[in-house]
Amino acid sequence: MPELPEVETLVRQLRPQLVGRAILSARLSHDNLLSGVTKPTLIKQLKQRVITDVTRRAKHALVHTDTKILAVQPGMTGALILYRKPMSTEEVKYAVLRCELDDGAELVYRDVRRIGTLRWLTPKDWQAYQDGLGPEPLDPEFTAEIFANRLAKSRAAIKKVLMDQRFVVGVGNIYAAEALFAAGIDPSKPANEVEPSRLARLHDEVVRILELSIAAEGTSFRDYVTTTGDKGGFQLELMVYGREGEPCRVCGTRLASTHEIDARSTVFCWRCQS
């Protein structure tokens, strides 16, 4: 499930391989992933485009071309993959968008559950779209003060606010759970009731964990695959996510789980997060 570190990782890996490449042709298996563009328009307009850059904003991977920008929002099971040899039957089955490149490779948007979104936007429309997104957590201008001030305005559960992309981008269920554990905060606590010192700590933990994860090239989990289509190698050792019922790595208490925060599974430690 790509969150910020996973998208950052794939963008870094793809950029040097894609910049300067031309798209010879494109095909799309399902058009319900498209937002704001029809299949015929996308297929037609992708043809003959030259890729000028590959960047990230929030959890979106952006493939910039000489005309428009292909904005890929991988959702949970999506990934951009560059195939340099023919795909297997299984790989073809999940290949939603296939772009044949001028160097013989194929750029593929793979999405098993097809819950991702593809947008095809002019730079101007992209600007308008991204203006609705919150700040980048790793931007130096996103300070602990700004973070705490914004959090203190909401009565919603702090985990829900942390995952709200209008508040701050890039943090999903995994990193929200991990950062709240590291900061010792009860995920269900209303954001405006968390002590300011804890909010400052949370800011630091969000930054630390995201940077650590980027350095580790993302957290492999379930359907996550690298740009070569391989399973991710590494991994960042998760403290709570996916560890319900297992002992807390800090105090040994059995980790608890709840669905009461925004209908998302949340694993936490009763003792460490009070």
Place this chain on the structure above:
DNA sequence: ACGAGGTCCTGCGAGC
């Protein structure tokens, strides 16, 4: 303004 809940989609694991 904000919260609650539904929607999309398929694979997988639990339970019978």
Place this chain on the structure above:
DNA sequence: TGCTCGCAGGACCTCG
């Protein structure tokens, strides 16, 4: 063994 069922979840939507 083989079936059904419910969960996983990011973002967006509607309803109250």
